[in-house]
Amino acid sequence: MKKKILITGGAGYIGSHTAVALFEAGFEPVVIDDFSNSDKSAVRGIEKIVGQEVKLYEGDCNDVKLMEEIFSTEGIAGVIHFAAYKAVGESTEHPLKYYKNNVGSLLVLLETMRKFEVGDIVFSSSCTVYGQPDENPVKESTPRKEAESPYGNTKKVCEDILNDYVKSKAPVRVIALRYFNPVGAHPSSAIGELPLGVPNNLVPFVTQTGAGLREQLTVFGDDYDTSDGTCIRDYIHVVDLAEAHVKSIQHLADKPATYFDLFNLGTGEGNTVLEVVKTFEKVSGESLKYKIGPRRSGDIEKVWANTDKAEQVLGWRSRLNLEDALRDSWNWQLSLKEKEKMS
Numbered sequence: 001m002k003k004k005i006l007i008t009g010g011a012g013y014i015g016s017h018t019a020v021a022l023f024e025a026g027f028e029p030v031v032i033d034d035f036s037n038s039d040k041s042a043v044r045g046i047e048k049i050v051g052q053e054v055k056l057y058e059g060d061c062n063d064v065k066l067m068e069e070i071f072s073t074e075g076i077a078g079v080i081h082f083a084a085y086k087a088v089g090e091s092t093e094h095p096l097k098y099y100k101n102n103v104g105s106l107l108v109l110l111e112t113m114r115k116f117e118v119g120d121i122v123f124s125s126s127c128t129v130y131g132q133p134d135e136n137p138v139k140e141s142t143p144r145k146e147a148e149s150p151y152g153n154t155k156k157v158c159e160d161i162l163n164d165y166v167k168s169k170a171p172v173r174v175i176a177l178r179y180f181n182p183v184g185a186h187p188s189s190a191i192g193e194l195p196l197g198v199p200n201n202l203v204p205f206v207t208q209t210g211a212g213l214r215e216q217l218t219v220f221g222d223d224y225d226t227s228d229g230t231c232i233r234d235y236i237h238v239v240d241l242a243e244a245h246v247k248s249i250q251h252l253a254d255k256p257a258t259y260f261d262l263f264n265l266g267t268g269e270g271n272t273v274l275e276v277v278k279t280f281e282k283v284s285g286e287s288l289k290y291k292i293g294p295r296r297s298g299d300i301e302k303v304w305a306n307t308d309k310a311e312q313v314l315g316w317r318s319r320l321n322l323e324d325a326l327r328d329s330w331n332w333q334l335s336l337k338e339k340e341k342m343s
């Protein structure tokens with residue numbers, strides 16, 4: 001019998017790639033998504049890649065009745081909790097919406113897991129919890145900083161909830177994964193990042209500009225203390241990221257009944273915004289129109305990961321580089337254009 005893993009937010013960017021990785025590793029993913037920031041085409045994309053049907057529940061994972069129905073029907077063995085709102089700017093305008101969804105859904109999930117005696121959970125956290133670290137690369141032991149936004153704070157609060165719950169000796173085994181900057185798409189171009197409206201992240205903005213959907217990219221500030229003055233991030237291919245979730249679920253299986261650990265997921269390398277632009281131009285053959293604008297408030301100057309712990313404990317490290325990621329993102333963008341032409 002294949003182990004069933006519930007993926008909340010499984011139609012989203014990282015969730016859909018993780019569903020593919022779980023299928024490929026012999027698990028049976030069960031997806032719940034309310035499609036507040038995704039589209040059913042992602043579920044069809046997963047099915048196209050793996051050649052199997054995805055068990056899908058359409059609904060809100062804050063809905064206790066629906067969650068109980070899923071746990072009682074499916075015989076869930078573990079959970080990967082992606083579902084959350086993630087727009088930093090919007091979280092500043094609507095903090096309660098963010099606390100309600102991001103923190104509320106974790107509480108509903110933990111209570112449902114307890115009721116149905118399911119112990120294993122992998123939680124999507126973020127490098128945002130480090131703020132601007134005093135030193136790079138950041139280790140898991142690097143102190144967290146005060147959050148720059150309500151969104152960032154929901155990640156800190158959720159990590160604390162999980163930690164406190166484990167400290168109470170609850171029968172729960174937790175891994176929190178601190179993602180750096182997820183980029184790229186599945187090499188098949190069947191799934192990828194599907195931002196609704198104007199993208200908040202750099203790479204979809206770059207590929208949409210390359211495809212002529214946006215007039216030009218604005219680089220926010222070129223007077224930072226970095227090699228070319230633009231901000232540095234650690235860009236991790238989403239396919240690598242997805243594999244780390246499989247490793248995490250596998251790692252939990254032989255741990256004691258009460259367990260907590262957290263890991264950085266990045267490449268261990270930082271790239272500036274202008275390096276991303278140049279790499280995109282190289283892999284796409286397009287020249288990208290961009291201008292330098294003022295700094296954007298709340299932006300961190302530089303952050304990249306030390307990933308030794310994930311390598312030593314989970315046996316995971318990233319395999320794909322920035323070129324791979326931007327090539328896959330570009331092919332994904334081109335495939336969206338093709339689909340649009342056909343519809």
Ligand SMILES: NC(=O)c1ccc[n+]([C@@H]2O[C@H](COP(=O)([O-])OP(=O)(O)OC[C@H]3O[C@@H](n4cnc5c(N)ncnc54)[C@H](O)[C@@H]3O)[C@@H](O)[C@H]2O)c1
Binds near residue numbers: 011039083124
């Ligand atoms: N993409 C990033 O840059 C990044 C970085 C760090 C952490 N994260 C975290 O990783 C997780 C996944 O991010 P993503 O980039 O795949 O985002 P995404 O928006 O593409 O995916 C989240 C999915 O959850 C769904 N969802 C939201 N609230 C829900 C609810 N209450 N019930 C059911 N479904 C719900 C959305 O419709 C969406 O499909 C999030 O928790 C995010 O905060 C993302």
